[in-house]
Amino acid sequence: MMNFFKLQGPAARVAPRPDPRDIGGPRQPMLIARNLRKHFPITGGLLGRAVASVKAVDDVSFTVQKGETLGVVGESGCGKSTLARLLMHLVPPDSGEMIFDGQEVGARYGLRLRDLRRNMQMVFQDSASSLNPRMPIEESVAYGPRVHGMGRAEARAHAISLLEQVGLPARLFAGRYPHELSGGQKQRVNIARALALDPRMLILDEAVSALDKSVEAQVLNLLRRLKSEFNLTYIFISHDLHVVQYISDRVMVMYLGEVVEIGPVERIYANASHPYTQALLASQLHADPRNRVTDPPITGDPPNPVNPPTGCRFHTRCPFAEAMCSSTAPRLHPLAGEEGHIVACHMADPSSGHARAGRAGLDRLGMARPLAAKAASEPPCKEGLRA
Numbered sequence: 001m002m003n004f005f006k007l008q009g010p011a012a013r014v015a016p017r018p019d020p021r022d023i024g025g026p027r028q029p030m031l032i033a034r035n036l037r038k039h040f041p042i043t044g045g046l047l048g049r050a051v052a053s054v055k056a057v058d059d060v061s062f063t064v065q066k067g068e069t070l071g072v073v074g075e076s077g078c079g080k081s082t083l084a085r086l087l088m089h090l091v092p093p094d095s096g097e098m099i100f101d102g103q104e105v106g107a108r109y110g111l112r113l114r115d116l117r118r119n120m121q122m123v124f125q126d127s128a129s130s131l132n133p134r135m136p137i138e139e140s141v142a143y144g145p146r147v148h149g150m151g152r153a154e155a156r157a158h159a160i161s162l163l164e165q166v167g168l169p170a171r172l173f174a175g176r177y178p179h180e181l182s183g184g185q186k187q188r189v190n191i192a193r194a195l196a197l198d199p200r201m202l203i204l205d206e207a208v209s210a211l212d213k214s215v216e217a218q219v220l221n222l223l224r225r226l227k228s229e230f231n232l233t234y235i236f237i238s239h240d241l242h243v244v245q246y247i248s249d250r251v252m253v254m255y256l257g258e259v260v261e262i263g264p265v266e267r268i269y270a271n272a273s274h275p276y277t278q279a280l281l282a283s284q285l286h287a288d289p290r291n292r293v294t295d296p297p298i299t300g301d302p303p304n305p306v307n308p309p310t311g312c313r314f315h316t317r318c319p320f321a322e323a324m325c326s327s328t329a330p331r332l333h334p335l336a337g338e339e340g341h342i343v344a345c346h347m348a349d350p351s352s353g354h355a356r357a358g359r360a361g362l363d364r365l366g367m368a369r370p371l372a373a374k375a376a377s378e379p380p381c382k383e384g385l386r387a
């Protein structure tokens with residue numbers, strides 16, 4: 001009998017199919033984000049002047065290839081959701097630029113915001129508040145296409161077809177209201193809504209985090225199927241490292257508004273090189289008692305993003321911090337012999353002057369390396385996150 005509570009095996013990486021909407025060909029990145037920055041002002045005093053700012057996203061650059069899933073991880077408050085909202089232009093960036101399939105977003109001769117939102121859709125964690133409680137779900141799904149000019153009958157047929165594709169047979173579900181659905185069903189409706197304008201890219205911000213483990217597995221499998229059926233590219237944001245490992249091709253690790261490491265998923269999980277990534281991996285919970293974490297490899301809360309530490313923002317928690325770490329911010333540096341694996345740590349740069357320069361990824365947080373390697377080679381937990 002088929003086990004609905006298990007995820008399928010690791011995704012086979014397939015090249016994106018030819019797409020009539022494709023502008024620059026399969027090798028042109030779907031999305032390039034360059035130096036994105038968002039500081040939220042904190043106002044005070046009688047005049048409500050800005051007295052400080054929350055450095056939510058600071059100089060973040062990355063690329064997403066067509067057809068891939070980029071996982072984004074990091075502790076709560078590190079700027080993941082702000083980054084997602086910046087990419088969708090739900091909040092305007094203070095600076096930086098975005099290029100979608102070769103077209104600069106918002107530029108005079110580039111991609112208009114309206115067209116960006118057609119091409120790029122978002123699914124949030126809170127499945128209930130994303131839906132209008134007074135609208136049957138069929139109408140919710142049809143709403144976007146209707147606003148974009150589709151006729152009533154066509155939009156309805158489209159919504160019914162999408163509901164079927166996300167596993168909600170229209171004859172049972174089309175007329176239901178959100179309060180008549182479970183959390184997993186509501187999230188399926190949100191996914192159908194996100195697909196309704198035929199986007200090329202989805203940003204999934206903690207989209208499965210509120211679901212029970214068994215439902216989470218079903219929705220993850222659905223996302224994987226839809227990715228192939230709709231020729232999609234994903235940015236998958238989650239604090240859950242097991243889930244990110246399961247669904248991602250590459251992983252980007254954020255700390256206090258900055259990117260500290262990016263690499264192919266297997267390199268990150270078996271050979272994490274930034275001390276923060278190693279600590280995150282070592283903190284993962286394991287059902288196997290032999291893998292229990294007894295001494296937390298990372299302690300204390302992240303520093304305040306209003307006044308982040310100087311130099312390397314991780315230096316206040318890093319066991320390898322040296323004097324230079326508090327004065328000089330490390331740049332993202334490619335690791336020798338590891339294609340596509342880049343790390344913002346002085347230890348990754350052989351010429352940095354750090355005592356361990358050039359030794360990034362070697363024999364670091366005593367327990368982190370063996371635990372991370374184990375996490376990469378074993379099923380993550382007993383509920384069967386991997387089949």
Ligand SMILES: Nc1ncnc2c1ncn2[C@@H]1O[C@H](COP(=O)(O)OP(=O)(O)O)[C@@H](O)[C@H]1O
Binds near residue numbers: 040054074083
């Ligand atoms: N609209 C806002 N105004 C002020 N601060 C904000 C706003 N949105 C987010 N922040 C702050 O920005 C930081 C990053 O938040 P967020 O992007 O939600 O992090 P994450 O999704 O990684 O948990 C946090 O310190 C948060 O309090």
Ligand code: SF4
Binds near residue numbers: 312316321322330
């Ligand atoms: S730059 Fe220094 S403080 Fe930052 S992660 Fe590397 S060793 Fe640690």
Ligand SMILES: [Mg+2]
Binds near residue numbers: 080081
């Ligand atoms: Mg968030």
